[in-house]
Amino acid sequence: MSDKLKSLINDLGKNPGLQQAFKTDRDSIFDQYQLSEDDRELLRQEDTEGIRRKLGDDESPISTNSIVHKAE
Amino acid sequence: MPDGRLTVVGTGLITPQHITQEAKRHIELADRVYHLVPDPLGISFLRSLNSNLVYLGDCYQKTDNRAKTYSMMAQRILQGVREELNVVAVFYGHPGVFVSPSHQAIKQARKEGYDATMLPGVSAESCLYADLDIDPGKLGAQNYEATYFLCHKININLSAPLTLWQLGVVGDLSFSTKIKPSATGLYLLKQKLMKHYPDTFEVILYETAIIPAFAPRIKRKPLEDIQLDDINEVTTLYLPEYIAAQKDDYFCTELETKTNQGEKSCQIN
Incomplete structure (x- = not known):
């Protein structure tokens, strides 16, 4: 679990100003949250699956809203 | 009506941003919260609202057939209702859109005489x-x-x-x-x-x-x-749409004809 990465993502969800800064000047935000190079790269690439793995999402085989109806 | 109660809610696609105030309140007040929220941030958020969480995701490991998995999830949710608890079931997105166990659980709970409600959520x-x-x-x-x-x-x-x-x-x-x-x-x-x-x-x-x-x-x-x-x-x-819809001249004319004098005429383009 990467606490700094988690903290940034949590804050992004609550703070529209931070969201805007994330879009325009990511590196400053990364510095502010003291992210590791690995975490920075995940965010630069917007690697959703990588982030989920990093945050410990290894228990759900169907990882998103894929609760599927059978075509009957 | 028996005491057990079921409320099914959704977290939206991004938790907690998309969750409604109403859903959040129900989670806080529940005796037990069953959930199928796949992301760790979402689970942390749920835990901050209510510590009595039961994860339904392990049902995927118990059978390789999705229909059986969903039935198992619905049965597990109903178990809490039958214990006469105030149960909340939380699903990712909108709890009634492309979600089978939520509908199954509500239908069965109502059939058994329990109060069961679904609240809307932000869907894909x-x-x-x-x-x-x-x-x-x-x-x-x-x-x-x-x-x-x-x-x-x-x-x-x-x-x-x-x-x-x-x-x-x-x-x-x-x-x-x-x-x-x-x-x-x-x-x-x-x-x-x-x-x-x-x-x-x-x-x-x-x-x-x-x-x-x-x-x-x-x-x-x-x-x-x-x-x-x-x-x-x-x-x-x-x-996207491929061709423009044709105007229905008959009904448009009828509408104009029957509209009271002085009202704006049909302006369908």
Whole structure:
């Protein structure tokens, strides 16, 4: 679990100003949250699956809203 | 009416941003919270609201058949209701959209005389309208699960957008818990669509962003060029309207004729 990465993502969800800064000047935000190079790269690439793995999402085989109806 | 109660709520696609105040309050007040929220941030948020969490995701490991998995989830939720608890079941997105166990649990709870309610949540469809800047009130909307669309004779309205969900499992008739697209399913779906739309018709492959501040995936390409590599388990296929709807002169004239004098005349373009 990467606490700094988690903290940034949590804050992004609550703070529209931070969201805007994330879009325009990511590196400053990364510095502010003291992210590791690995975490920075995940965010630069917007690697959703990588982030989920990093945050410990290894228990759900169907990882998103894929609760599927059978075509009957 | 027995004391047990069931409320089914959704977290939206990004938790906690998308969760409603109403859903949040129900989670806080529940005796027990069953959930199928796949992301660790979402689970942390739920835990901050209520420590009595039961994860339903382990049902996937108990059988490789999705129908059985969903039935197992519904039964587990009902177990809490039958213990006469105030139960909340939390699902990702909208709890009633492409979610089978939520509907099963509510139906069975009501059948057994319990109070059971579903609250709306932010669905992938809501996100699609926002991200693609589409108003379904303008031209209408057609939504189908991709395999259902493939396997049924659907009268496609070419004057309205067509959205096909769960492209990631199109043609997968195994109903297994291992989600995978089928090459045959995708091939046949394209064949079916190309009977109605030009091969070069530009479509959109869409995926909702599930991390705050990330961009949604919006990939435009000709219908004929869609490949398995373009698709993952959450990809949606969006086809814009192809032809303009024809004006219905008869009803438009009737409307004008029967409208009270002084009212604006029919202005349908």
